[in-house]
Amino acid sequence: MGTPSDKKLINENGLRLDGRGDEELRPIKISTDILERADGSAFMEWGGNKILVAVYGPREAYPKHTQDIEKSVVKARYNMAAFSVDERKRPGPDRRSTEISKVISEALSAAVMVEQFPRTQIDVFIEVIQADAGTRIASLTAASVALASAGIPMRDMVVGCSAGKVEDRIVLDLSKDEDNFGQADLPMAVLSKNKQVVLIQMDGDLSKEEFARATDMIMKATDRIAEIQRKALSEKYKIENLSESQNG
Ligand code: CDP
Numbered sequence: 001m002g003t004p005s006d007k008k009l010i011n012e013n014g015l016r017l018d019g020r021g022d023e024e025l026r027p028i029k030i031s032t033d034i035l036e037r038a039d040g041s042a043f044m045e046w047g048g049n050k051i052l053v054a055v056y057g058p059r060e061a062y063p064k065h066t067q068d069i070e071k072s073v074v075k076a077r078y079n080m081a082a083f084s085v086d087e088r089k090r091p092g093p094d095r096r097s098t099e100i101s102k103v104i105s106e107a108l109s110a111a112v113m114v115e116q117f118p119r120t121q122i123d124v125f126i127e128v129i130q131a132d133a134g135t136r137i138a139s140l141t142a143a144s145v146a147l148a149s150a151g152i153p154m155r156d157m158v159v160g161c162s163a164g165k166v167e168d169r170i171v172l173d174l175s176k177d178e179d180n181f182g183q184a185d186l187p188m189a190v191l192s193k194n195k196q197v198v199l200i201q202m203d204g205d206l207s208k209e210e211f212a213r214a215t216d217m218i219m220k221a222t223d224r225i226a227e228i229q230r231k232a233l234s235e236k237y238k239i240e241n242l243s244e245s246q247n248g
Contacts, residue, residue, distance in 0.1 A: 007181045009166040016178070022171045023217055025161070028225060030142060030232040032149040040150025042232070044142035047175065048132030051139050053146040058120035072117035076104040076124040078139055084131045100136045101126075107140055107160075107189050107198035113153040122152060133179040134162050137187045140199065145229050149236055157229055158198055160189030161221045163214035165206060170213045172221055186211070188218045192226040195219060 009017060020026070026047030035041040038054035045051075061067040078100040082091050108124060124146065126139045137160030144158040164174040166182035179185055184204030190197050206214060 007177065009178055009181060010169065016166070016171060016175070018175055020171075020173075022169060023220070025173045025221055025224065026175070028228050030145055030228055032145060032232050032236045038146075038150075040146045040148070040152070042142045042146035042149060044138055044145075046132075046134065046138040046141075047173075048130060049128070049135055049138045050130035051135065051142050052127045052129060053139070053142045054125045054127075055122065055143070055146045055150040055152070056125075057122035057150075058117040058152070059123075061119055061121040066121065067119045069118055071114035072112065072120040072122055074105050074109045074112055074114065074122045074124065076101050076108060076126060076143060078104055078126045078128070078136070080128040080131055080135070084128050100139070103199050103201065104136065104140050104143065107158050108143060108147065110196070110198045111144060111154050111156050111158045111191055112147060113155060116153055122147070133174050133176040134187065136160070136201075137162055137189055137199070140189050141225060141229065145232050148229075148233055156191040156193050157226060158189050159192045159222045159226045159229060160187065160199065161218045161225060162187040163217045165204065165210060165214075170206075170210055170217065172217045184210075184214075186214050186218070188215065190219070190222055192222060192229075195222075 029045045031043050034043045035054050040055040042053045058072045061073055078097050080089050082089050124143050128135050140158055140160045148154060162174055163172050163186050164182050165184040166178045174185055184206050186202050189199035
């Protein structure tokens with residue numbers, strides 16, 4: 001959370017600064033197969049976030065000591081472009097991007113059938129080219145689509161969303177101002193079918209009741225976001241089937 005401020009985050013009509021109601025998501029768009037040289041890729045726009053994901057693998061894990069004889073290692077690398085934020089971000093890894101890469105890698109490992117590919121690694125390169133709050137859950141949601149578009153066997157999709165507290169109200173999918181000037185931010189991700197939680201972090205404070213309300217809002221929203229993921233992938237397979245039937 002940013003420094004406390006007098007900034008009004010709820011207007012006189014009870015709406016948020018961007019006109020949304022408490023449980024409204026920002027617009028989300030996902031497309032697949034953006035990059036020719038990657039095994040799978042996705043481009044996601046979520047509010048003002050613009051995120052590109054490229055997936056490579058499974059391929060032999062290198063260096064060799066990183067190999068796991070029982071499963072594939074998912075290596076996500078989250079990177080924010082220098083021009084992605086208001087104040088230029090110093091290029092290269094930092095504590096924040098190392099942490100985000102780690103939690104994303106762990107969340108994706110729960111979805112991928114890693115046991116089918118021992119000694120390999122699956123690289124997930126995440127490039128945030130425009131950041132607008134909620135990039136970790138947007139990246140994770142997009143990465144899941146990119147993995148599926150690479151044809152990597154998965155038991156389920158990972159779908160993320162955040163909720164938080166602004167002016168003592170629990171609201172879904174924080175905007176940049178709400179993230180900066182609000183009271184709490186709760187990013188969370190689940191496996192879309194069985195709702196197993198694969199990422200949960202919290203910045204700020206929530207009471208037990210507020211936490212329950214926030215997680216409930218997120219759970220409901222993940223169904224809507226999972227539908228957008230499915231549409232992106234069904235577009236891809238529709239197009240592939242069409243070109244196969246034209247060729248054959
Ligand atoms: O992006 P996410 O909400 O997952 O992570 P955060 O660490 O809570 O960052 C919130 C937002 O702060 C990011 O989405 C960016 O818009 C912004 N940010 C920034 O302006 N400069 C940075 N060096 C890092 C983050």
